[in-house]
Amino acid sequence: xxxxxxxxxxxxxxxxxxxxxxxxxxxxxxxxxxxxxxxxxxxxxxxxxxxxxxxxxxxxxxxxxxxxxxxxxxxxxxxxxxxxxxxxxxxxxxxxxxxxxxxxxxxxxxxxxxxxxxxxxxxxxxxxxxxxxxxxxxxxxxxxxxxxxxxxxxxxxxxxxxxxxxxxxxxxxxxxxxxxxxxxxxxxxxxxxxxxxxxxxxxxxxxxxxxxxxxxxxxxxxxxxxxxxxxxxxxxxxxxxxxxxxxxxxxxxxxxxxxxxxxxxxxxxxxxxxxxxxxxxxxxxxxxxxxxxxxxxxxxxxxxxxxxxxxxxxxxxxxxxxxxxxxxxxxxxxxxxxxxxxxxxxxxxxxxxxxxxxxxxxxxxxxxxxxxxxxxxxxxxxxxxxxxxxxxxxxxxxxxxxxxxxxxxxxxxxxxxxxxxxxxxxxxxxxxxxxxxxxxxxxxxxxxxxxxxxxxxxxxxxxxxxxxxxx
Numbered sequence: 001x002x003x004x005x006x007x008x009x010x011x012x013x014x015x016x017x018x019x020x021x022x023x024x025x026x027x028x029x030x031x032x033x034x035x036x037x038x039x040x041x042x043x044x045x046x047x048x049x050x051x052x053x054x055x056x057x058x059x060x061x062x063x064x065x066x067x068x069x070x071x072x073x074x075x076x077x078x079x080x081x082x083x084x085x086x087x088x089x090x091x092x093x094x095x096x097x098x099x100x101x102x103x104x105x106x107x108x109x110x111x112x113x114x115x116x117x118x119x120x121x122x123x124x125x126x127x128x129x130x131x132x133x134x135x136x137x138x139x140x141x142x143x144x145x146x147x148x149x150x151x152x153x154x155x156x157x158x159x160x161x162x163x164x165x166x167x168x169x170x171x172x173x174x175x176x177x178x179x180x181x182x183x184x185x186x187x188x189x190x191x192x193x194x195x196x197x198x199x200x201x202x203x204x205x206x207x208x209x210x211x212x213x214x215x216x217x218x219x220x221x222x223x224x225x226x227x228x229x230x231x232x233x234x235x236x237x238x239x240x241x242x243x244x245x246x247x248x249x250x251x252x253x254x255x256x257x258x259x260x261x262x263x264x265x266x267x268x269x270x271x272x273x274x275x276x277x278x279x280x281x282x283x284x285x286x287x288x289x290x291x292x293x294x295x296x297x298x299x300x301x302x303x304x305x306x307x308x309x310x311x312x313x314x315x316x317x318x319x320x321x322x323x324x325x326x327x328x329x330x331x332x333x334x335x336x337x338x339x340x341x342x343x344x345x346x347x348x349x350x351x352x353x354x355x356x357x358x359x360x361x362x363x364x365x366x367x368x369x370x371x372x373x374x375x376x377x378x379x380x381x382x383x384x385x386x387x388x389x390x391x392x393x394x395x396x397x398x399x400x401x402x403x404x405x406x407x408x409x410x411x412x413x414x415x416x417x418x419x420x421x422x423x424x425x426x427x428x429x430x431x432x433x434x435x436x437x438x439x440x441x442x443x444x445x446x447x448x449x450x451x452x453x454x455x456x457x458x459x460x461x462x463x464x465x466x467x468x469x470x471x
Contacts, residue, residue: 006335009277014221019149021271025280025339028149035147035154039264042340045288046267047157051137053190053286054159054262057182061174063133063161068115070139071106076114079240087111087207090142092154108141113208113233113259116162117241124255126246127166131174135161150268151225151471158263164243164255171256172211172232176454178260179213179230187227191266192283192391193217193273194399195227196466198446199455203434209259210234213454216445216466218399219272222419224445224468227269228262268471273395280341281364283391284384290319291380292342293358294333296349298326306348309358309373316377318384338363343387346376364390403466409433412467416442423448426463434465442469 006024008016022028027043030036039047055065071094077087092108095101109115116134124132137159144154161178165171180197187193200212209231216224237243238254247253274281284290291313295306303324310322321342323333330347337345345361352358357370364387371379402420406412407428415422417440426447434444449455450462 005277006339007277007279010220010275015148017275017277018268018271021275021279021339022149025341027267027271030149031155033154035144037149037153037155039157043267046270046282046286047264049286049288050186050190050266051159054182054186055137057186058135058159058161058178061133061177061182062131063135063163065136066134067136067138068109068112068119070109072109072112072115074105074107076118077107079114085207087142090144092141092143109138110140110142111259111261112136112138112140112160112162113237117237117243117257120162120164120255120257121241121243124164124243124245127248130164130166130245130255131170132164133161133174134163135159148268148471150264150271156264158261160261161259163258164238165257166245166247166253166255168234168256171234171258175211175213175230175232175258175260178258179215179454183215183228183230183260183262187215187217188392190283190285191270192285192388192395193227193269194392194396196399196446196448197454198448198466199458200229200446201431201434201444201465202458203431204444204446206231206259208233208236210236214446216468217269217273218395218402218421218468219269219471220275220398221272222402222421222468224421224466224470225265225269225272226445226470227266228260230260231258233257233259272471274391275341279339281391282341282343284343284364284388287341287343288319289321289340289342290384291344291346292321292323292337293346293348294323294330294337295326296330296347296352299350299353302348302350302353305353305373309346309348309376312377313380316381318377318380334361343384344380348373362387409436412465413437413440413442416440416468421445421466421468423464423466426459426465429465429467437467442467445470 007020010017026040029038087110094106141155144152187195195215195217205212211232213230215227217227235254243255244252293306293310295302310320313320347359360371361368404415404422406422406424412422412424445466447463455463
């Protein structure tokens with residue numbers, strides 16, 4: 001009788017495979033309140049690595065970290081009509097505290113434009129105070145009706161940047177810098193995720209923004225996932241909060257603003273873009289454990305060699321973990337590390353020790369081969385970089401092979417509902433066609449220029465709409 005697979009095969013039931021993997025790789029559990037989640041240590045370790053890489057890139061732009069309160073007076077939300085209308089269905093509101101009804105209800109932040117602008121209006125007085133570049137790492141609450149771990153939860157973790165500038169041109173350039181220089185660079189070079197940078201349509205734009213820049217990734221089942229967004233806010237919030245500065249010419253001027261964010265949704269993307277039927281495959285540059293050294297048996301000489309090799313690899317700059325839990329069967333441990341997607345396993349037993357070798361198992365391309373113990377420290381850095389490149393190439397090949405160039409609405413719907421993406425001239429689709437896509441659970445993920453760059457305007461000649469079903 002065939003042995004049951006550890007995970008539901010992706011081809012049989014992709015959503016069940018996703019849920020199985022998150023549970024068995026010990027990434028997260030459902031929280032006690034519907035729509036919330038408990039991020040387990042291995043999952044949180046991935047988020048910490050994402051934070052560190054993103055934070056360094058954000059700080060290179062001159063942005064500083066700060067923290068703003070979780071609770072926002074309800075009256076703040078009424079100041080920017082489009083913004084409050086966009087978030088109203090998702091709000092969680094606190095009406096009682098300390099056993100008493102509050103004089104004014106407080107909203108649990110769904111995003112922080114409102115409270116940030118309250119303080120920007122106090123902190124910005126002169127052109128010398130600009131640009132003001134602030135980021136915070138925090139949690140937000142958006143009441144989710146159809147939750148799915150990491151992808152859509154009522155509470156999630158993120159970073160949100162908020163900036164104020166003297167001119168429209170400066171704000172626009174900064175939003176674009178975050179979009180490509182921070183987010184796209186991180187996704188390509190750390191997450192090994194092929195993404196499409198583009199511009200959201202008016203229908204899909206962030207509430208209160210004048211332009212939203214997005215990065216869209218294709219998951220293993222062909223659906224799209226919005227990975228991160230950077231918004232030009234124009235002067236909408238500056239008008240609502242009277243955020244002005246004294247210009248060099250001595251005039252009172254409204255500031256121009258941006259906001260931008262990325263979330264723990266990226267862990268869900270990691271699962272769905274790189275995972276396979278055996279579990280996660282974590283890009284080496286992201287992995288908190290790049291190599292695990294396993295003792296096959298509890299032989300003292302084996303244990304000593306495993307620990308010594310761990311030290312040598314650590315000295316060579318590899319993030320390594322020594323698994324010497326020989327009271328747990330080797331097979332079970334090997335499967336667990338495979339599920340967790342650690343890029344490299346190095347397995348050592350008594351026979352390997354006699355031969356002066358170790359069995360090297362590579363998670364990303366697959367396969368095993370014996371390697372001389374003395375050669376491992378020199379070989380591993382190159383192997384990890386090779387595997388990083390493999391994941392990026394595979395994600396790009398998937399998107400390119402499953403994206404159809406079409407010219408009609410019907411062809412776009414057919415491609416998107418068949419498990420792929422479609423590229424259709426925006427002039428052939430338009431806002432009317434975009435509205436009709438909703439009848440087929442399909443959306444315009446973004447607009448791109450004909451050459452693949454990000455368009456300067458919604459109606460720029462030659463714009464192409466990227467159309468897909470999405471999470």
